[in-house]
Amino acid sequence: MRILVWFSLFLLVLGILISWISTITQEFSVMDYGYGKIAFPPKYSQYYWSVLVAGPPRGEVIVNGTVIYKGIIEEVQFQKNQFYVYAVNGKIQPYADLSPLGLLLILLGTGLGLRSTALALQEKYVKESFEIEGKGLTTYLAKRSGNLISSLIVILIITILIEIKSGFTVIKAVQHLLTFNLGNGIYGVSVDSLLLTSLSFTDLLTGVSFILTVYLSTFLTLRAYSSKGYIYFIISRWKYIGNALSSWVIGIGLLYLGNFLSYHHPNFIFPVISLFFPYIGIFANKMLFSIQTIPREVIAKGLTREILMYKHVMGNLMLVTLSTISAAFVEMLIAEFLVESIFGWPGLGTLARISVDSGNMRTIEGILLFYSTLVLMSNAISDMVYGFLDPRVRK
Amino acid sequence: MPKSMIFFIIFIILSIFFYFFILPSGKPLQPPSLEYPLGTYLNGNNMINTNADAIVNTLIFGFIVGIIETTLALSFGYFSGISKRNIEIFMARVMDGVTALPRIPLLLAIALIYGTPTGNSLISNFFFVILIVALTGWSNYARQVSKTISENKIITISKELLPKFPFYLSLSLSSTSLKIFGKKIIIPAMVDGISTYTAMGVIAGVGDPSFPTLTTLLTTSSKLLPDWWLFLIPALLRAVLVVSLLYIADKVK
Numbered sequence: 001m002r003i004l005v006w007f008s009l010f011l012l013v014l015g016i017l018i019s020w021i022s023t024i025t026q027e028f029s030v031m032d033y034g035y036g037k038i039a040f041p042p043k044y045s046q047y048y049w050s051v052l053v054a055g056p057p058r059g060e061v062i063v064n065g066t067v068i069y070k071g072i073i074e075e076v077q078f079q080k081n082q083f084y085v086y087a088v089n090g091k092i093q094p095y096a097d098l099s100p101l102g103l104l105l106i107l108l109g110t111g112l113g114l115r116s117t118a119l120a121l122q123e124k125y126v127k128e129s130f131e132i133e134g135k136g137l138t139t140y141l142a143k144r145s146g147n148l149i150s151s152l153i154v155i156l157i158i159t160i161l162i163e164i165k166s167g168f169t170v171i172k173a174v175q176h177l178l179t180f181n182l183g184n185g186i187y188g189v190s191v192d193s194l195l196l197t198s199l200s201f202t203d204l205l206t207g208v209s210f211i212l213t214v215y216l217s218t219f220l221t222l223r224a225y226s227s228k229g230y231i232y233f234i235i236s237r238w239k240y241i242g243n244a245l246s247s248w249v250i251g252i253g254l255l256y257l258g259n260f261l262s263y264h265h266p267n268f269i270f271p272v273i274s275l276f277f278p279y280i281g282i283f284a285n286k287m288l289f290s291i292q293t294i295p296r297e298v299i300a301k302g303l304t305r306e307i308l309m310y311k312h313v314m315g316n317l318m319l320v321t322l323s324t325i326s327a328a329f330v331e332m333l334i335a336e337f338l339v340e341s342i343f344g345w346p347g348l349g350t351l352a353r354i355s356v357d358s359g360n361m362r363t364i365e366g367i368l369l370f371y372s373t374l375v376l377m378s379n380a381i382s383d384m385v386y387g388f389l390d391p392r393v394r395k
Numbered sequence: 396m397p398k399s400m401i402f403f404i405i406f407i408i409l410s411i412f413f414y415f416f417i418l419p420s421g422k423p424l425q426p427p428s429l430e431y432p433l434g435t436y437l438n439g440n441n442m443i444n445t446n447a448d449a450i451v452n453t454l455i456f457g458f459i460v461g462i463i464e465t466t467l468a469l470s471f472g473y474f475s476g477i478s479k480r481n482i483e484i485f486m487a488r489v490m491d492g493v494t495a496l497p498r499i500p501l502l503l504a505i506a507l508i509y510g511t512p513t514g515n516s517l518i519s520n521f522f523f524v525i526l527i528v529a530l531t532g533w534s535n536y537a538r539q540v541s542k543t544i545s546e547n548k549i550i551t552i553s554k555e556l557l558p559k560f561p562f563y564l565s566l567s568l569s570s571t572s573l574k575i576f577g578k579k580i581i582i583p584a585m586v587d588g589i590s591t592y593t594a595m596g597v598i599a600g601v602g603d604p605s606f607p608t609l610t611t612l613l614t615t616s617s618k619l620l621p622d623w624w625l626f627l628i629p630a631l632l633r634a635v636l637v638v639s640l641l642y643i644a645d646k647v648k
Contacts, residue, residue, distance in 0.1 A: 150488060151495035158496070162504055240638045246590075248597045249630050252613060256627075259620040334499055338597045349598055356503055356599035359512035368500040375497055 004116035011109030012211060019102035019203035021095050022196075025050045028092040033085045039069075039076040044088040045190045048096040048197050052346030052354075056187035057090030073188060096193070099200040100374070106207040107378050110214050111325055140387045148380045155372040159365060166361050177369070185363035186355055194351060194363060195370045202336060202347035205268070209275040210332055214325065217284040224288055235288050238281025248338040250274045255342065274339045275332060283328055326382040330375050397646050403639040407454065413447035427624050434624035437615070442624060445612065446632055453589055453608040453636065456525055460588025463529035464536065465581045469573050471533070472540025476569065477550060487541065493534035499594050502527055506601050516600030524601065528591050536580045543576070544569050582644035586637060609633045 028049075032042030039061045049057050061069035061076045062085040069076045073088055156177060163173035176182055182191035224232040251274040258270070340349030348367060355363035418441040425435040433442035475486035505527050510519035544550060547569070595601035596610035609629050616625035 151492060154492040155496065158501065162508070165508055240641055246593075248593070249613065249633065252616065252626060253630070256620060256623060334594060337499060338594055341598050352500065352503060353599050356507055356517050356601070357512055357515055359507065361504070361507060364500070364504045364507055368497060368504050371500050372497040376495065 002120055005113065005120050008109045008113030008116055011105050012113060015102050015105030015107075015109055016204070016207050016211075018098050018105065019200060019207050022093060022097075022099040022102060022200035023204060024095060025053055025091040025093050027089070028094075029087050029089045031085060031087045033083065035081060035083050037078050037081055039078070039084040039086050041073045041075070041086050041088060044073065045184050045188055046193060047189075048093045048193050049187075049189045050091045050093045050096075050197050050346075051187050051189055051194065052198055052201070052350055053093075054091035056189070057088050060087040060089060061085070062087065093197045093200060096196040096200050099196055099203050102203045103199070103206065103374065104377070104381065106203070106210065107326075107329060108381060110211055111382050114214060114218060114325075141384060145380070148376055151376050152373075155369070155376075159369050162361075162365055162368070166365075180369075182362050182366045182369070185366065186358055186360050191362050191366035195348070195366050198346060198348045198351040199370070201345060202333075202340070202349070205271055205275070205340070205345060205347060206329075206332060206336055208268075209272050209279070209336070210329060212272075212276050213279045213283060213332065214328070217280045217287065220280070220284045221287040224284070232288070235281060235284045238285050242278035242282040242285070246278055246338075247274045247335040248342055250277055251339050251342040271336075271339045271343050271345050274342075275335055279328075279332060279335065326379040329378055329382075333371070333375070397643070399639055399642040399646060403643060406635065406639065407450075410447045410450040410454075413443050414451045417441075418443055424619075424622050424625075426622075433628050434622075436625070437619075442628065445607070446609075446629060449607055449609045449612050449629065450632060450636065452521075452606045453610075453633075455606075456521070456592055456608060457585035457589040457640075459522075459525050460529045460532070460591075461581045461585035463526070464533040464584040464588070465577055467529070467533035468536035468540055468580055468584075469577060472537035472576075473544060473569055473573060475537070475541035476544025476547075483541070483545060487538070490534040490538045490541070493531065494538070496531060498531050498591065499598065502531065502591070502595055503599050503601070506595065506599075510601070516602060519601050519603060521603035521606040524592065524595070524603070525588070528588050528595075532584065532587050532591065536576075536584065540573070540576050540580075543572050547572070578647050579644075582640055582647060586640050586644070589637070609636070 028047065030042050030044050030047065032040070034040060041059055044057060051057075057073065059069065059071060059073035059076075060067055063078075063082055076084075076086075078084070159177060160170065160173045163176065164170060168176070180192065185191040185194045220231060220235060224235045251271070254270045254274060336347065337349030337352060339345070340347045341353040344350060348371065351363065352367050354360075355367070419430075420439045420441055421431055421435050423435060423437055423439045425431050425439075427434045427442075431441055433446065436442055436445045471486070471490070475483055475490070478486060502524075506517055506519045506524060509523060510517045512518075550569070592601075592608065593610045596608070597614055600614065602608070602611050609632060612629040613626060613633070616622070616629070619625055
């Protein structure tokens with residue numbers, strides 16, 4: 001079981017590392033040349049332009065070694081026919097396509113880590129070894145896959161309806177979805193590129209906040225249940241605090257604090273605090289009140305405190321955590337949209353805000369489809385992993 | 396009557412009073428003083444009136460969403476619960492499908508189709524947003540209603556034995572469950588509506604200038620950091636409102 005603990009830790013570190021790598025930006029130019037009265041820009045939309053971090057790419061036209069135009073990317077007219085070089089310059093995130101992998105590794109590592117740590121503790125204190133049971137696994141996996149497919153179909157139908165409403169034919173809409181090509185979004189950059197570059201930053205923020213929240217809330221719940229002291233008192237009331245001071249209110253509060261302290265450049269820490277602070281309490285509260293009380297007959301057996309805690313309470317806690325972890329992940333993703341748009345963190349939330357404000361339907365459609373796929377995939381992966389590791393979840 | 400309910404009622408009465416009783420306005424963005432205890436807003440309106448307007452609008456939003464979601468959840472859940480096995484499974488899949496929808500991006504897409512983007516916000520009709528929020532939020536509650544009704548032993552046996560389950564019989568057998576659920580669902584549905592509108596407002600500036608809510612005040616305040624009274628007071632009022640509603644919901648449960 002220790003190997004599984006180390007493996008999950010490796011997945012977590014790898015997930016965070018990949019997410020971080022996918023946020024790296026570098027200068028990039030794409031050039032083309034031609035002869036005529038009009039200078040046409042080269043094809044540039046498919047590259048991973050980091051528009052939310054460095055702004056949109058800019059055009060530059062060079063004639064006889066002199067830059068004669070610098071500005072937004074558009075056709076440039078000359079007085080007479082001449083040779084020209086058209087360059088599109090900006091910053092790209094060359095590894096942005098790694099971002100979905102980063103997110104999935106973080107989710108997988110968190111769930112696997114939680115379960116394997118619990119099993120390792122049970123092995124240590126209860127001396128009970130863990131074996132994977134295959135009974136009912138096939139039916140469970142088939143049922144989960146069925147749910148995933150039916151939900152995907154519902155989302156695809158809705159996206160097609162939105163496409164039709166935007167003026168596309170049914171065939172075109174289906175074609176766009178099958179090729180996952182939603183055309184160009186804001187600043188003339190492809191929607192796929194916008195989604196992947198912003199997902200990199202969402203990954204990083206979600207990864208750190210989610211790992212901290214899940215591990216610490218589980219630990220706090222266990223402590224609260226065993227001591228029933230001040231931690232229990234705080235957690236039992238945190239639901240109200242967490243809802244009253246939700247992530248976005250804390251976010252704006254931190255902006256005020258930053259302004260008061262003359263700190264005008266909120267970085268990674270502020271969004272993490274905004275996400276982490278309310279959710280750790282909300283999750284711990286949810287788990288604390290979902291654990292069933294240990295039956296009197298079990299206590300009457302005179303079992304040691306370790307066995308009661310690590311076998312009965314932790315076993316029960318894991319079941320609750322495992323069945324709610326993907327819902328928790330989705331809740332946190334939504335909260336992240338809010339926090340991102342408050343701090344201007346260049347993730348999917350900020351992309352949604354810019355797209356809605358500029359009325360760009362294609363990008364919003366892309367976010368809808370991309371977000372749904374992520375949520376459904378994360379649900380399916382967590383369900384399958386837990387169904388595999390814990391036969392009780394299959395029921 | 397629980398203390399939380401009394402407190403909530405006083406809070407609402409005060410808000411409605413200052414919704415109609417207009418206090419003198421002044422220069423825009425005046426900090427709190429004896430003349431303007433909560434300061435003045437961007438347009439010079441007394442912040443007591445502005446906050447009261449926002450609370451009443453927030454409650455109107457939550458209340459209508461709560462009513463629609465509860466009605467849909469009870470009726471859909473009830474019909475699913477009393478239906479034969481195959482129809483029940485189909486209706487359950489519909490409820491699961493609606494629950495699985497990515498609500499916020501979907502609502503933003505719909506609001507964008509019917510709204511007007513201004514460059515830094517999206518103007519969308521208040522009542523239209525109420526409708527789309529309510530239509531996407533009822534399924535989870537309906538699932539609970541359906542499960543409780545279909546687990547009623549008399550209903551289960553009647554569904555098996557009778558070729559056609561009489562409507563009046565099923566309704567009388569389910570009436571207690573429906574009443575209990577109605578009370579249990581409505582306040583969480585209100586909070587759900589308020590939170591969803593909040594998310595739409597914070598993420599994409601969705602709102603209706605004719606119906607400013609507490610979210611509108613808070614999102615506006617994030618662009619005016621030195622004017623602290625634009626943030627602190629609405630944040631405190633929002634906290635009071637949400638906590639009171641949650642507390643009452645817990646008491647009702």
